[in-house]
Amino acid sequence: xxxxxxxxxxxxxxxxxxxxxxxxxxxxxxVPFGGKFRIIDFPLSNCTNSSIDVVGVLTQYRxxxxxxxxxxxxxxxxxxxxxxxxxxxxxxTGKTGEWYKGTANAIxxxxxxxxxxxxxxxxxxxxDHIYKMDYNAMLRAHIAKGADLTIAVREVPxxxxxxxxxxxxxxxxxxxxxxxxxxxPKSNKASMGVYIxxxxxxxxxxxxxxxxxxxxxxxxxxxxxxxxxxxxxxxTYTFEGYWKDVGTIESLWESxxxxxxxxxxxxxxxxRWRVYARNPGMPPHHIAKGAKVxxxxxxxxxxxxxxxxxxxxxxxxxxxVGAEITDAVIMPGAIIERGAxxxxxxxxxxxxxxxxxxxxxxxxxxxxxxxxxxxASGETVAAGVQxxxxxx
Amino acid sequence: xxxxxGLIVTGENDINLxxxxxxxxxxxxxxxxxxxxxDFQLSSMVHTGIKNVGIITQKNYSSLMDHVGSGREWDLHGxxxxxxxxxxxxxxxMGVYSGLLDALKSNTNFLSRSKQEYVVLTNSHTVYNIDxxxxxxxxxxxxxxxxxLYSRNKASGVDDDDTYFTVDENNKVTGMEIGALAxxxxxxxxxxxxxxxxxxxxxxxxxxANGLHDFERDILQRNINEGTLAVYGYEYDGIAxxxxxxxxxxxxxxxxxxxxxxxxxxxxxxxxxxxxxDDMPARYSGEAECDNxxxxxxxxxxxxxxxxxxxxxVKVARGAVIKNSIVMQDAQIQEGAxxxxxxxxxxxxxxxxxxxxxxxAYPIVIAKNVVI
Numbered sequence: 211x212x213x214x215x216x217x218x219x220x221x222x223x224x225x226x227x228x229x230x231x232x233x234x235x236x237x238x239x240x241v242p243f244g245g246k247f248r249i250i251d252f253p254l255s256n257c258t259n260s261s262i263d264v265v266g267v268l269t270q271y272r273x274x275x276x277x278x279x280x281x282x283x284x285x286x287x288x289x290x291x292x293x294x295x296x297x298x299x300x301x302x303t304g305k306t307g308e309w310y311k312g313t314a315n316a317i318x319x320x321x322x323x324x325x326x327x328x329x330x331x332x333x334x335x336x337x338d339h340i341y342k343m344d345y346n347a348m349l350r351a352h353i354a355k356g357a358d359l360t361i362a363v364r365e366v367p368x369x370x371x372x373x374x375x376x377x378x379x380x381x382x383x384x385x386x387x388x389x390x391x392x393x394x395p396k397s398n399k400a401s402m403g404v405y406i407x408x409x410x411x412x413x414x415x416x417x418x419x420x421x422x423x424x425x426x427x428x429x430x431x432x433x434x435x436x437x438x439x440x441x442x443x444x445x446t447y448t449f450e451g452y453w454k455d456v457g458t459i460e461s462l463w464e465s466x467x468x469x470x471x472x473x474x475x476x477x478x479x480x481x482r483w484r485v486y487a488r489n490p491g492m493p494p495h496h497i498a499k500g501a502k503v504x505x506x507x508x509x510x511x512x513x514x515x516x517x518x519x520x521x522x523x524x525x526x527x528x529x530x531v532g533a534e535i536t537d538a539v540i541m542p543g544a545i546i547e548r549g550a551x552x553x554x555x556x557x558x559x560x561x562x563x564x565x566x567x568x569x570x571x572x573x574x575x576x577x578x579x580x581x582x583x584x585x586a587s588g589e590t591v592a593a594g595v596q597x598x599x600x601x602x
Numbered sequence: 603x604x605x606x607x608g609l610i611v612t613g614e615n616d617i618n619l620x621x622x623x624x625x626x627x628x629x630x631x632x633x634x635x636x637x638x639x640x641d642f643q644l645s646s647m648v649h650t651g652i653k654n655v656g657i658i659t660q661k662n663y664s665s666l667m668d669h670v671g672s673g674r675e676w677d678l679h680g681x682x683x684x685x686x687x688x689x690x691x692x693x694x695x696m697g698v699y700s701g702l703l704d705a706l707k708s709n710t711n712f713l714s715r716s717k718q719e720y721v722v723l724t725n726s727h728t729v730y731n732i733d734x735x736x737x738x739x740x741x742x743x744x745x746x747x748x749x750x751l752y753s754r755n756k757a758s759g760v761d762d763d764d765t766y767f768t769v770d771e772n773n774k775v776t777g778m779e780i781g782a783l784a785x786x787x788x789x790x791x792x793x794x795x796x797x798x799x800x801x802x803x804x805x806x807x808x809x810x811a812n813g814l815h816d817f818e819r820d821i822l823q824r825n826i827n828e829g830t831l832a833v834y835g836y837e838y839d840g841i842a843x844x845x846x847x848x849x850x851x852x853x854x855x856x857x858x859x860x861x862x863x864x865x866x867x868x869x870x871x872x873x874x875x876x877x878x879x880d881d882m883p884a885r886y887s888g889e890a891e892c893d894n895x896x897x898x899x900x901x902x903x904x905x906x907x908x909x910x911x912x913x914x915x916v917k918v919a920r921g922a923v924i925k926n927s928i929v930m931q932d933a934q935i936q937e938g939a940x941x942x943x944x945x946x947x948x949x950x951x952x953x954x955x956x957x958x959x960x961x962x963a964y965p966i967v968i969a970k971n972v973v974i
Contacts, residue, residue, distance in 0.1 A: 244882070245882065245883035246882065246883055246899070284674065285878070472887065478882040479882050479900070479902075485880070485882075486880050487880070489878045492873065493634060493635060493636070493858075493864065493868045493874070494636055494897055494898040494899075494911070494912070495884070495898075496859070496861065496894075496897075497893065497894070497895050497897060497907075498893075498894060499893050499894040500893070501892070501893070503886045503890060504887070504889075505886065505887065505888050506886050507882070507884065508883055508897065509884075509899060510636070510883075510898065522883070523883070
């Protein structure tokens with residue numbers, strides 16, 4: 211294999227338990243987003259658009275759907291003879307073999323994978339954010355500063371800063387201190403969980419960390435503090451575009467709703483920076499006579515006969531006559547039958563809302579109908595309630 | 603059913619499609635909101651299990667090549683995959699074939715090189731979604747030399763002044779009429795044939811040696827009349843819409859607005875594959891109004907769309923009205939403009955407050971990139 215300047219490692223192994231029923235059977239990066247995407251399309255497309263063409267995807271929790279979604283990597287032009295996307299589950303070595311114990315351990319276990327490409331730099335990504343970012347610009351900054359580790363940050367409102375991992379820097383953006391969720395933040399630079407390491411340094415600290423039995427093998431808790439303590443040069447790189455953590459039901463819903471404002475806070479129609487996705491291959495959607503669709507995103511394969519207001523419809527969704535959808539996210543293949551009402555809700559893949567059922571309320575928390583669940587005729591799902599198909 | 607290859611012959615006479623095919627082969631004509639005509643033939647072959655497909659091209663094939671690329675979207679990029687067979691310029695052949703037989707003759711090398719026993723030979727202007735496995739089975743069972751697919755379903759889009767077969771109760775073809783005013787047969791030819799690869803090669807070479815060009819007249823009709831080859835029919839009563847005039851193109855697209863027709867052409871188990879464009883979902887603004895229309899991804903709708911088909915990336919500005927029209931990819935209808943019974947080719951623009959109202963019987967075609 212030919213040498214690569216930079217390879218990306220995408221941490222996709224976490225359960226994402228805050229997404230509740232939506233990640234009961236799939237890993238968080240495989241959760242649908244924005245009408246035709248899945249969360250992982252964003253970091254993968256960023257890699258393609260940043261000319262980073264080796265991406266290791268570290269999987270552990272419920273990987274099947276994610277594996278088949280990634281496939282050969284062709285939707286992202288990552289099916290290459292020299293490079294491409296590689297799904298990396300934990301594996302047995304000799305008599306031992308273990309699960310990924312933490313984010314750092316996941317990379318540690320894949321040192322042989324990284325070494326195959328003899329890279330100078332390793333980009334670490336996670337699969338839980340919606341953003342369009344040029345990693346190459348960040349890499350250039352990393353090289354220009356002569357950094358050992360560069361951490362992408364965004365400036366968050368001061369009142370929110372105590373919810374994030376905050377990086378305190380000097381006037382040259384050199385990191386002097388890292389504080390996880392500080393009660394009294396000294397800076398508003400929040401870590402995005404996007405790191406560029408110089409590989410030789412990264413390898414050294416991964417090995418040191420692995421040798422420490424007390425370590426939790428986590429980048430934020432162990433590797434970054436260890437490098438800071440040793441006086442390595444750590445810098446921030448400020449990212450200014452749209453960035454949203456979609457790790458909770460509320461934030462996933464909000465981020466979908468963000469796409470309905472004009473101009474879109476994250477431009478998904480930009481032809482110079484496409485966000486790629488695997489294509490479901492369905493005919494264009496049909497809006498029937500008497501239907502009404504306003505302020506919404508509708509994807510191919512949908513059949514709309516009812517009313518859709520301020521909502522996001524994924525591929526192959528059916529909205530029958532008299533059904534009313536407002537402020538809702540309806541995932542692929544879901545069916546909303548006659549006269550059903552859906553408000554402030556996420557209806558997951560292949561769920562069925564029977565005639566006259568009511569899901570969600572005008573105010574309050576987001577109601578969620580889980581993948582494949584059925585809401586019987588006339589039933590009601592209150593705000594904030596999650597319906598699990600297995601419990602039915 | 604793997605022992606079969608496919609051959610798609612493009613570049614047929616398209617004079618009645620006017621402006622729509624002035625720059626492209628009918629196979630590359632955008633259709634049904636996001637497809638090209640050839641997607642239907644290619645996808646049908648793939649769903650039949652065919653892995654080796656040759657596409658015989660003639661003039662204007664650059665947009666066709668651009669569309670099919672390596673064949674990846676149809677999973678035809680493998681070791682066998684898809685082969686584009688451009689015209690082989692020789693002293694005898696200047697790049698335009700004088701008939702199907704002529705086109706086959708120039709590509710007998712491809713036929714000899716292929717390994718499969720049978721070949722499905724199709725035209726490139728008929729829109730269908732057929733699994734050929736049944737027809738192939740019938741072909742083998744009847745020990746036919748050539749099987750011709752035909753339809754008696756007038757609503758399926760078959761051109762009604764074309765070629766008809768007469769078949770007996772055993773589906774053996776006993777007569778064939780080409781362009782008859784009052785045909786005796788009622789089995790309209792779909793111009794899709796199944797035969798052994800080796801037989802097709804021989805027929806093409808013999809035909810050429812005898813100075814023949816026309817597959818229908820010189821091979822099929824002659825052999826049916828003389829009874830030298832066993833020609834059998836296979837009835838297909840699903841959609842097989844011939845796109846051979848502006849009107850048939852318009853009518854086919856409009857027929858898709860009917861849910862039942864649409865579901866028949868796009869059954870979930872046999873999707874039609876096409877080149878992916880990576881557009882985002884269609885966006886509807888607060889003022890959007892939409893009635894009985896097909897809208898592709900990437901559209902941005904702020905105006906009114908009624909009984910129409912919008913391809914990928916079409917922009918309909920505030921106050922614009924589109925009725926009974928077909929609007930191809932990336933066309934723009936600006937503020938206050940109005941169109942009725944129009945076919946807008948790719949990237950065309952109807953400027954602010956422009957009005958183009960055509961009679962139902964004669965839709966207006968606006969050529970690619972034209973600004974009005």
